[in-house]
Structures are given as structure tokens and as C-alpha cells.
Amino acid sequence: MFPTSQTLSLVPGHCEAMRMLLADQGQSWKEEVVTLETWGRGPLKASCLFEQLPKFQDRDLALYQSNAILCYLDRSFGLYSKDQQEAALVDMVNDGVEDLIRCCSHLLHNYEKGKAQCAQELPGDLKPFEFLLAQNKGGQGFIVGEQVSAGSGPSQPIVSIAQKSNLRLGAEADRE
């Protein structure tokens, strides 16, 4: 479906959720990794909408801004509920996840200093998602609705970052 290529930054950061979403939907894609040296020198930076990566090329469409790209992919794959209230809940989950990703990303830059605090706070921060899962078919379903949604995908990077950092998250990590 997507003869796409991604032009990525060197760090997994903003692209990981896209990769997981594409993989979950059985899509193939090409990645072009941009080194800091190439980025600094170049015409690529000037050609990007706000001089930022990631860039996602879908045929003749050049997409920027990771949230915009994720929303576009979510809609392309039919992962956004047409019901506005359900879509609002998906958005709330997405944004809550993004806040956590930001915290975990800081952990990767400052692991030793941040680990203890993160280990203390993360279980509490994951509680809202646990609550939502528990409310939906007693935790046997998805975060929102009857199928994988936009809200489920982006939460994967949090779990993998936390797992890589050997943080114990308990049942939430295992289920995701």
C-alpha cells in the first residue's frame, strides 16, 4: 500500500511509533538514515518544511512533523474511530503517551541521573492506561474501542524504552 520512504534522524526518537504502526499493519517501507554531517551541510535541511526531520515520503506527498505523519497513517489504515467521542479518547491517550515518551527520551540522554526518579514515577504514570484497559473488556481488549487504534501504537515505544532501561513495569509491559 505504501511505496514509501522515510528520511530519518539518527536517533530512534520520533520515528519509532511510525515504524511500529507500519509493521503492525503489515506495510513495507524504505529508510534513509541521515547523519548529522549530511544534515548540517545540506540542501535536505533547507528543503524540509520547518527544517526538521522526520520526513515521510508517500509517493508525491512529502510529510513532516511526526504527529501529523502518525495521524495521517492512522487515518489511512482506518485506525481512527469515526465516532468523535471515541476519537477524542484516542487523542487523549496519544497525547498522554507523548508526554511520557518525552520523559523517557530524557532518560536516554541522562540515564544514571534520571533512572531512579523514572522508576519511581513511571508505574503511576502508566495507571491511566491500565485503568482504560481494565475498563475495556476487563483488560482483554484494546485501550479504546474494539480494535487496535491510534492510541495503542504509540504506547509501544514507552514500553520498549522502559524495558531497555530495565525498569520494572509489571503487567502493563507484558500485555503490550
Added chain:
Amino acid sequence: MAGKPVLHYFNGRGRMESIRWLLAAAGVEFEEKLIKCPEDFEKLKNEGLLMFQQVPMVEMDGMKLVQSRAILNYIATKYNLYGKDMKERLLIDMYIEGIMDLYEMISHLALTPPDQTDTKMALIRDKTKNCYFPAFEKVLKSHGQDYLVGNKLSRADIHLVELLYCVEEVDASLLAAFPLLQALKTRISNLPNVKKFLQPGSQRKPPTTAKMIEEARKVFKF
């Protein structure tokens, strides 16, 4: 019949201001319950009204919406300010992400320690003049239309004009080299709902001061 949306936040711009702008531009009257002391905030949390223990929170259509981006998405969709199809929505999303990045840089100025203010201001000026304003001027020039996307008012126009007013407050000269942005600002400001919101006495909040930050710190303990 649903009542007016109720906005829960402190008496400042913060992450609620864009929501106030969008509701006002859509012609939606709203109420505000201002959080004035730590006890007000604790009450909201204890009553389980805040999904991530954070504000903004907007009570609307039987829901307690949190996360400013989610709230804005819902309002824009409900009031047809989000493009007519997926491609238009994508463009709007790309533009507003850029707008929010610059908006956040400017909003955080009030939180910046005094010895770092000059550096931050230099970065804001550089990004505004050399990255963000040229990007949007180019969009408007490329199609020559009155609005950023789809030849129709969308949330992208509202958020951009809100940003232009913020930039003007920190350095009015930054807009001088961008005639199409200036024209957009004038055009949007003259829309009846926006004009009303820009009048003194509206629910629009004034620029954030150090005193407002101090009061917010006491309430939210950050």
C-alpha cells in the same frame, strides 16, 4: 441539550489559550472555572476528573477532555475547522505542529531564568525570521488564497494568527518582512468572532508575567 463548554485552568494563557481562541473563532460561548489555589486543583484531582492529573480540562458534550491537542482536535472537527478531507487535514496538522513548536518557545520565555533570556530570545528571533515565518509566507504565496488550506478558514489560520500576535508582543519588527502574513493577520482579526475576542474585556488572557508564573507555581507546585 448540551450546555456551554466549561474550561478548567488557572487565570493565564498557558496551554488553554489556543483552546479559548479556537472556541471564540468558532463562535462558541464558554465558561471558565479558574483554579486559584492548590485546594481547587486537589479537588479536581480527587474527584477523578483529570485523566493524567493535569489541566487543561474542558467539560464538553458529556466528556471531561484533557490534553490540549486532543481538545483542540475535537473542537476543530466538531466545528468544521479541520479541512474537508484527509489531505487537507494532513496539511493543517503539519502547519499547526510547526506553529505549536514556535508558540511553545515563546510561552516558555516567561519561565526562563533571567541569565538565559537573551540567548532564548536570539533563538526565537532566528527561528521566526529564518524558518517559521518564511515557511508560512511561502504557503500563502504558493496558492495566493486568503487562507492557509483549502481556500477556507481552518484552525491553521486561527492558530497562526494567535502566534503572530504573540510574536508581535515580544518583537513587533519580526513581522515586517512578511506581507502575506500581515494580510492574513488583518483578515482573520476582522472576522466578527475573532474581532469580538480581540476586544478588551473578552476571555482572552493578557501576556504572562513573572507574577502570574509565581501564582501558578503555588497552585500546581512546579
